[in-house]
Amino acid sequence: MSGVSALRRGLCHIRVRFARPLLELDYQDDREVADRFAAVAHKVGADVTIDDELRDSRPPLPCRGLWT
Structure with a gap:
């Protein structure tokens, strides 16, 4: 999937960081889902x-249904 077509579909990159324990996770999903999450x-x-910043290798948010 190209970055341009993904943007047209409303996809975005989501980075989640926790300080304790130090953990950083990357996902991609719809902008509306990302904002709610x-x-x-x-x-x-x-x-x-x-x-x-989209990449094909990033999974969608886990438990996506909670944020739709």
Whole structure:
């Protein structure tokens, strides 16, 4: 999937960072799903960044149905 076609479909890169224990995870999913996930993840101390740096190897968010 090319980056341009993915952007047209509304996909984005989601990076989730936890300070303790130090853990960094990368996913890609719909922007709307990412925004909902980020709002909840911040409440439990995760740092979430959302950008347009897409790669085919990144999986969708786990338990995606919780954020749709």
